[in-house]
Amino acid sequence: MNVLLTSHGSTGDIYPVIRLGRALVEAGHEVRFATVSLFRDEIESAGIEFVYLPPDWDQSGFAEAMRDLTKARHALDLIRIIYSESLPFLDEILETLQRELVSADIFVTSYVFANLCTLARQANVPCVVTTFAHNVVPSVSYPPEGLPRLAAPAFLRRRWNQVLWKLTDRVLCWQINRVVGEAMARHGMGRAESFALEPADLALVTVSAKLCQPPRLWSDRFKFTGYLRWQSPEDAALEDTLKNFCQNEAVPILTFGSVTFDEARKVMTRFMRNWPAGKKIIIQSGWAGLTIERPNDQMLRVGRVSHDQLFRYASLVIHHGGAGTTASVLHAGVPHVIIPHIGDQWFFASEVKRLGVGLEVKRKRWPEDLPKAVRMIEKSKKMPQRARDLAVELAKEDGPAAAVHALEQLLRG
Incomplete structure (x- = not known):
């Protein structure tokens, strides 16, 4: 046809x-x-x-x-x-x-x-x-x-x-x-x-x-x-960078995909001020152009990359709740912290909570409130296990x- x-x-x-x-x-x-x-x-x-x-x-x-x-x-x-x-x-x-x-x-x-x-x-x-x-x-x-x-x-x-x-x-x-x-x-x-x-x-x-x-x-x-999931091509050079940064340790990943918002630089300054010292995180720049405002060897900024490749290194993913990103995190089998910005993203945040695999953080104060949400997930035994169980089920579809x-x-x- x-x-x-x-x-x-x-x-x-x-x-x-x-x-x-x-x-x-x-x-x-x-x-x-x-x-x-x-x-x-x-x-x-x-x-x-x-x-x-x-x-x-x-x-x-x-x-x-x-x-x-x-x-x-x-x-x-x-x-x-x-x-x-x-x-x-x-x-x-x-x-x-x-x-x-x-x-x-x-x-x-x-x-x-x-x-x-x-x-x-x-x-x-x-x-x-x-x-x-x-x-x-x-x-x-x-x-x-x-x-x-x-x-x-x-x-x-x-x-x-x-x-x-x-x-x-x-x-x-x-x-x-x-x-x-x-x-x-x-x-x-x-x-x-x-x-x-x-x-x-x-x-x-x-x-x-x-x-x-x-x-x-x-x-x-x-x-x-x-x-229906389509991925950007995997990047062999980036794979080496990710391995060297993570050193066999799963780390939080922050990505807002194609979401953009006003005063992104000021928002990231607030994030830098509140993120725990010495704690690793990978930041995907995305369409908003997220930046690391000053040199920090515990933070790695990446550009466009396959979610499947990137999320293999994730302990959890902090994201906007877009349908595609939510699906990729579910398939990766790790918990979510969702910060909704637009449209159906609030719905996907509620679905992630219903499924028992993540938390929602309000957009207005997310740089200040994010560390607490990350700690809650890292202390949880049920949430990571539930995320792994759902990924096994999705792999059958x-x-x-x-x-x-x-x-x-x-x-x-």
């Missing part, structure tokens, strides 16, 4: 789709990935055909957009910012996708941009969305994220949750139509009619079914596949194969 993939955003949005594309290529399918040029080299190195979509930003441009997203007050505001950022480029995006859909057998887009499925329906092409955050999966077992739970008998709770999901679906569609409705109309797409409940013919939820799937799904169009099978089944009908 000929598969057209598309996604926008940071590495956390793009890497799972690259992994899906690679799995499809390995299964003998033709795959194109329409996205921004920042990720072209990695897409093509995976054997996937690249199709250009705007904007043609470098990493600093996307980092600035990420800073804007950290200012969102709630999920509805986040959707507004995301769609507003896309608006100047939307006509070209839609025209390109309409052209590419002519030769596609199946179309896969990000859950955030489920409105693009309208293009696939116009072309009589089955449409699929992917989501790496399972809090968007509707279920009568719980209300939408951030909305109140009802203290009542089970049948009343289920009815309450059902009403809230339907209301949420309408409100999200209203927000999308308000921002990009005119642009969609210019391309004959009509208005967004369902975002949360019926986003596509199939919704691939790319997390572990065993760890994350709710007892009741809204419909069978939502399928939990397991994680094959998310890419499950996702490919689901797409093949959809096309066969």
Whole structure:
């Protein structure tokens, strides 16, 4: 089959789709990935055909957009910012996708941009969305994220949750139509009619079914596949540096991935002031450009590197709670300290706590509060063991194969 993939955003949005594309290529399918040029080299190195979509930003441009997203007050505001950022480029995006859909057998887009499925329906092409955050999966077992739970008998709770999901679906569609409705109309797409409940013919939820799937799904169009993880290449030279620094000792690792925030230099100065003297830590600079403010032989700063390679040296990982980083730490079998900054990162912090493998530290005072959280984990016997046990279970799953099978089944009908 000929598969057209598309996604926008940071590495956390793009890497799972690259992994899906690679799995499809390995299964003998033709795959194109329409996205921004920042990720072209990695897409093509995976054997996937690249199709250009705007904007043609470098990493600093996307980092600035990420800073804007950290200012969102709630999920509805986040959707507004995301769609507003896309608006100047939307006509070209839609025209390109309409052209590419002519030769596609199946179309896969990000859950955030489920409105693009309208293009696939116009072309009589089955449409699929992917989501790496399972809090968007509707279920009568719980209300939408951030909305109140009802203290009542089970049948009343289920009815309450059902009403809230339907209301949420309408409100999200209203927000999308308000921002990009005119642009969609210019391309004959009509208005967004369902975002949360019926986003596509199939919704691939790319997390572990065993760890994350709710007892009741809204419909069978939502399928939990397991994680889709794509890694940067391992670095042999860096491996020697890591070995020499760690000296056979597992150490804490700090990484905020593609998250950016204001006054990063001042924040890291506070971190340096509060981190225990003589205690080793590895700091990944990431998109925020985290720095070590003065020479310290107990601190090692690294740049872009495979999480699997880096986390082999971790006693625990301090991170932002991004979906991809959370998945990598779970697979590494070490505890988390999560410092959420944006969107679903608070949800992943709650999931890590639910699974018994980590703690959350508030963003406002994380440089001051982090050492205490690290000490708590290092003194715990249950948390590291629980993390190792979950990693063993995750190693049994094959998310890419499950996702490919689901797409093949959809096309066969």
